[in-house]
Amino acid sequence: MTHRGRAPRFGALVTPGAEALPLARRAEELGLDLVAVPDAGEALDTWTLLGWIAGRTDRIGLLAGLEVSDREPAVLARSAATLDLLTGGRLELALTGEPGALGEAVEIIRGVLDAGEAGPVRHLGKHYRVPQAQRGPLPAHRIPIMICGSDPALARLAGLTADGYWGPEAGAILDDAAAGAGRDPAELRRIAVVPPAVTVAELTALAADTILIRTDDPDDLRRFAEQTAGLRPADPAPALQRSSSVRAKRRTGIDYDNLPAALAETAVEPGDLDYARVRSTYLRGGAPGLVLRPRTTGEVVAALGYVRAHPGLPFGLRSGGHGVSGRSTNDGGLVVSLAALDSIEILDEGRRLVRIGPGARWTSVADALKPYGWALSSGDYGGVGVGGLATAGGLGWLARKHGLTIDRLRAVEMVLADGAVVRASEAENPDLFWAVRGAGANFGVVTSFDFEADEVGSVGFAQLVVAADDPADLLVKWGAAIEAAPRDVSGQLIMGMPRPGRPAFAQLMCVVDADDPETIIDLLQPIAAVAPLYQQQVSLVPYAEVMANAADGYHQGQGDPVSRSGLIEHLTGEFGRAAARLLASGAVHWFQIRTVGGAVADVPEEATAYAHRSANFSVTVMGSSQRRVDAAWQDLYQHFDGLYLSFETDRSPTRLSDAFPPATLARLRELKRRYDPGNLFRDNFNIPAEGEPR
Amino acid sequence: MTDYGHDLLFGAFITPTAAPASQPVELAVVADRAGLDLATFQDHPYVSRFHDTWTLISYAAARTERIRLSGNVLSLPLRGPAVLARSHACLDRLTGGRIELAIGAGAFWDGIEAMGGRRLTAGQSVDALGEAIEVIRQVWDADEAGPVRVRGSHYEVSGAKRGPAPAHDIGIWVGAYKPRMLRLIGRAADGVLPSLSYLAGGPADYAGINRHIDDSAGESGRDPGRIRRLLNINGTFSALGRSFLDGPAEQWAEDLAGLTLEYGVSTFILATDDPAEIEEFAAEVAPAVRELVAAERGDQRS
Numbered sequence: 001m002t003h004r005g006r007a008p009r010f011g012a013l014v015t016p017g018a019e020a021l022p023l024a025r026r027a028e029e030l031g032l033d034l035v036a037v038p039d040a041g042e043a044l045d046t047w048t049l050l051g052w053i054a055g056r057t058d059r060i061g062l063l064a065g066l067e068v069s070d071r072e073p074a075v076l077a078r079s080a081a082t083l084d085l086l087t088g089g090r091l092e093l094a095l096t097g098e099p100g101a102l103g104e105a106v107e108i109i110r111g112v113l114d115a116g117e118a119g120p121v122r123h124l125g126k127h128y129r130v131p132q133a134q135r136g137p138l139p140a141h142r143i144p145i146m147i148c149g150s151d152p153a154l155a156r157l158a159g160l161t162a163d164g165y166w167g168p169e170a171g172a173i174l175d176d177a178a179a180g181a182g183r184d185p186a187e188l189r190r191i192a193v194v195p196p197a198v199t200v201a202e203l204t205a206l207a208a209d210t211i212l213i214r215t216d217d218p219d220d221l222r223r224f225a226e227q228t229a230g231l232r233p234a235d236p237a238p239a240l241q242r243s244s245s246v247r248a249k250r251r252t253g254i255d256y257d258n259l260p261a262a263l264a265e266t267a268v269e270p271g272d273l274d275y276a277r278v279r280s281t282y283l284r285g286g287a288p289g290l291v292l293r294p295r296t297t298g299e300v301v302a303a304l305g306y307v308r309a310h311p312g313l314p315f316g317l318r319s320g321g322h323g324v325s326g327r328s329t330n331d332g333g334l335v336v337s338l339a340a341l342d343s344i345e346i347l348d349e350g351r352r353l354v355r356i357g358p359g360a361r362w363t364s365v366a367d368a369l370k371p372y373g374w375a376l377s378s379g380d381y382g383g384v385g386v387g388g389l390a391t392a393g394g395l396g397w398l399a400r401k402h403g404l405t406i407d408r409l410r411a412v413e414m415v416l417a418d419g420a421v422v423r424a425s426e427a428e429n430p431d432l433f434w435a436v437r438g439a440g441a442n443f444g445v446v447t448s449f450d451f452e453a454d455e456v457g458s459v460g461f462a463q464l465v466v467a468a469d470d471p472a473d474l475l476v477k478w479g480a481a482i483e484a485a486p487r488d489v490s491g492q493l494i495m496g497m498p499r500p501g502r503p504a505f506a507q508l509m510c511v512v513d514a515d516d517p518e519t520i521i522d523l524l525q526p527i528a529a530v531a532p533l534y535q536q537q538v539s540l541v542p543y544a545e546v547m548a549n550a551a552d553g554y555h556q557g558q559g560d561p562v563s564r565s566g567l568i569e570h571l572t573g574e575f576g577r578a579a580a581r582l583l584a585s586g587a588v589h590w591f592q593i594r595t596v597g598g599a600v601a602d603v604p605e606e607a608t609a610y611a612h613r614s615a616n617f618s619v620t621v622m623g624s625s626q627r628r629v630d631a632a633w634q635d636l637y638q639h640f641d642g643l644y645l646s647f648e649t650d651r652s653p654t655r656l657s658d659a660f661p662p663a664t665l666a667r668l669r670e671l672k673r674r675y676d677p678g679n680l681f682r683d684n685f686n687i688p689a690e691g692e693p694r
Numbered sequence: 695m696t697d698y699g700h701d702l703l704f705g706a707f708i709t710p711t712a713a714p715a716s717q718p719v720e721l722a723v724v725a726d727r728a729g730l731d732l733a734t735f736q737d738h739p740y741v742s743r744f745h746d747t748w749t750l751i752s753y754a755a756a757r758t759e760r761i762r763l764s765g766n767v768l769s770l771p772l773r774g775p776a777v778l779a780r781s782h783a784c785l786d787r788l789t790g791g792r793i794e795l796a797i798g799a800g801a802f803w804d805g806i807e808a809m810g811g812r813r814l815t816a817g818q819s820v821d822a823l824g825e826a827i828e829v830i831r832q833v834w835d836a837d838e839a840g841p842v843r844v845r846g847s848h849y850e851v852s853g854a855k856r857g858p859a860p861a862h863d864i865g866i867w868v869g870a871y872k873p874r875m876l877r878l879i880g881r882a883a884d885g886v887l888p889s890l891s892y893l894a895g896g897p898a899d900y901a902g903i904n905r906h907i908d909d910s911a912g913e914s915g916r917d918p919g920r921i922r923r924l925l926n927i928n929g930t931f932s933a934l935g936r937s938f939l940d941g942p943a944e945q946w947a948e949d950l951a952g953l954t955l956e957y958g959v960s961t962f963i964l965a966t967d968d969p970a971e972i973e974e975f976a977a978e979v980a981p982a983v984r985e986l987v988a989a990e991r992g993d994q995r996s
Binding site: 021044049052053054055056070074075078081085112115120128129130131132134135136137140552554 | 746
């Protein structure tokens with residue numbers, strides 16, 4: 001009864017009537033694997049009934065038998081994606097119809113469900129015309145599509161394209177069709193239907209891996225469940241077998257078949273459905289050859305071992321996948337995604353100590369700390385992951401009051417290049433702890449961060465739009481207003497390229513760490529007065545609400561934007577005029593200045609690898625052409641004293657001495673020699689152990 | 695002053711977003727528990743960031759206990775009248791009568807065509823909807839002798855089996871603004887469902903909507919009072935009353951009661967994806983509107 005090595009599955013085939021739900025629930029209670037609802041045409045609508053059953057069951061697989069002729073295939077595909085998403089991946093389809101039309105319908109359905117493919121679905125066939133349907137939504141799992149029917153042409157279609165066949169014994173038709181299409185016939189599921197009176201001997205003799213009992217009698221279900229309990233293999237975990245079409249998309253140079261078993265369970269390769277969810281980052285399109293998704297420190301150790309065994313390949317390390325500098329995806333290489341290490345744990349309420357995994361996103365951190373009246377200043381966007389930001393600096397909404405994110409860090413656990421798991425703090429491995437706070441990506445994978453949170457309740461959040469007819473003047477006045485403001489005020493300024501015929505404007509955003517509306521308004525007045533005000537919105541909200549700005553869903557970044565970064569002490573007139581020229585050049589579409597200074601400058605320069613403590617502002621520009629951005633940036637460059645490595649895409653060696661003062665850089669190189677002499681952690685803002693040849 | 699005296703219904707107009715996938719279901723559950731009468735979802739099958747609306751409704755129906763559900767409105771061109779009729783009747787039976795059928799003739803023709811649907815002119819789409827309503831009513835009329843037979847220029851059904859019959863008399867509500875569609879409602883449908891944000895002249899435009907429907911109903915010998923007047927609304931709950939549906943709950947109640955008494959609007963569906971707003975609408979606004987309207991209607995009767 002097992003079919004070509006597949007573990008058998010047992011289910012109930014019920015009549016689409018009022019009793020279908022109680023039967024499905026009974027089948028679920030009895031531990032059966034799936035409930036199948038056929039398209040009976042005249043009774044209840046199968047698809048609607050299946051949605052209803054889905055909503056009132058929790059675990060059991062759902063097999064929809066559908067005649068495709070009276071449904072739009074593209075709509076059917078979205079319906080399938082919806083039910084699969086809502087049930088966390090419990091759906092399978094068994095489709096039937098006239099063979100020619102069904103073949104086209106399957107192609108359209110697959111096309112819509114393949115949300116990771118580029119471009120819309122276009123199908124101009126004999127039976128269906130779908131000029132350009134959007135793909136998606138991406139279902140929760142790869143929905144198996146079985147072909148159902150007794151026509152030999154349907155068996156042939158199943159062999160050619162489907163994930164399974166539900167029909168009478170098709171002899172060689174199925175296998176030949178599969179082999180002819182270059183597929184392994186063993187990849188196809190075989191579904192068989194048996195009457196309630198079936199015997200164990202008959203079950204054992206069946207050449208099928210999915211066996212459905214046709215009954216509407218709960219007693220039959222019980223007997224069937226008892227009969228089949230003994231037919232299940234002792235080891236229920238089937239080996240993960242990828243189909244030939246998935247394996248065909250593998251990249252060269254990656255030893256896919258020798259991945260440690262624990263990592264293999266969650267790894268994603270280019271042919272997998274989940275690939276669309278992990279290939280790209282917030283700003284960049286990517287095509288990695290393998291994405292590893294470790295769930296524990298032990299699995300991170302194993303992942304790094306696997307990376308060490310592939311020394312020639314690009315290696316991206318990813319927490320939230322927001323990295324502006326863009327090293328957390330690649331083309332054809334390895335990516336270690338830390339998204340699963342996302343726990344947030346209160347260690348010591350009295351000392352406000354929290355332990356956070358690198359894969360947590362800052363919006364979740366803010367939500368978790370809110371009930372305690374705490375917060376951690378991070379960046380300005382809730383979708384950013386903890387790991388990348390908390391090893392670089394963290395220029396956030398509360399920076400002037402509470403410092404950089406790394407300034408609240410008290411200890412880390414990390415995995416080094418050689419696989420050693422160490423802790424680092426002021427007391428333990430202090431050198432490493434120093435390096436992690438500003439250049440962490442060069443030294444290992446931090447698997448947990450211990451932070452001391454700040455007491456932060458509600459804050460004032462202001463979003464202002466002001467005139468920017470004279471950008472230089474605006475920058476000088478805004479800079480002066482910020483420097484004159486108490487530390488309770490942090491914020492940022494955003495401008496874009498001027499557009500002909502439209503007034504130039506700037507967005508000013510501020511967070512005031514105070515919970516009294518009058519104080520907030522008083523502190524905002526001088527900032528709102530820097531230029532004529534077009535729009536204003538000020539609200540008193542929990543800090544977590546300021547961070548609740550992240551989009552849901554997976555990253556679908558495209559392209560490869562260029563980003564440059566500079567740290568600056570004062571926004572002088574000369575700087576302002578240079579910035580105005582840069583904006584007018586049209587080379588950048590994004591110009592942002594964040595406030596630092598205040599508490600950031602309280603920390604001595606030598607205390608952390610992030611050393612440019614005297615800066616009051618961080619300037620970032622982004623554009624699409626490296627040549628144009630670099631040319632426009634040249635004019636501003638002389639005004640800067642340092643850069644923030646997370647916002648810098650330029651890989652030329654000079655950037656290293658911009659990011660780190662000489663003494664800091666010398667110490668980092670020495671530590672790199674000690675902790676990562678082979679430069680395993682290289683696809684980041686890389687600090688080679690040896691200086692550049694002179 | 696046109697008040698048709700309908701009982702008042704209050705609902706939520708929920709975005710069927712597919713990410714996060716369970717959000718629209720959770721909002722329907724919130725609306726159900728909060729005591730709203732209706733959970734409704736827009737339907738744009740060509741937009742891939744949305745769930746399939748009918749599948750979502752089937753699933754949400756299973757997750758809720760009491761609330762009625764409908765599209766808002768379902769796109770006829772990509773769904774087909776016979777499937778709509780059977781699927782609505784099926785879910786109505788499964789839920790014990792909690793399903794209504796809200797439908798539109800099609801709005802974004804580029805999207806419809808991209809998915810394989812046929813592009814129709816405005817006039818054709820009114821005719822198609824008229825034929826679809828005929829098909830739907832015949833399918834539901836399971837006790838009638840003979841098969842479904844509609845010979846239309848857009849839908850041709852000959853000999854399809856009738857049934858299943860729904861558990862209750864499902865209302866056919868039509869999204870409509872223009873005279874031809876409004877007149878079709880007067881002849882053949884059970885409700886009109888415009889969105890306030892699409893009424894160029896604001897709530898006052900409802901007078902024109904009523905006039906077309908009522909005239910047409912009268913001409914076809916139907917009682918205009920049988921046709922429910924629904925309205926999708928959007929607004930802001932704020933401490934200070936600033937404008938129509940921008941103020942505290944008491945002001946909302948007065949604004950909405952005014953629409954009932956002035957134009958006979960008897961179903962208010964709030965567009966929101968915020969659970970707190972759903973709860974405030976159910977707990978603060980709905981009872982207050984009912985009270986204001988009951989008091990006014992009582993005065994008129996006495």
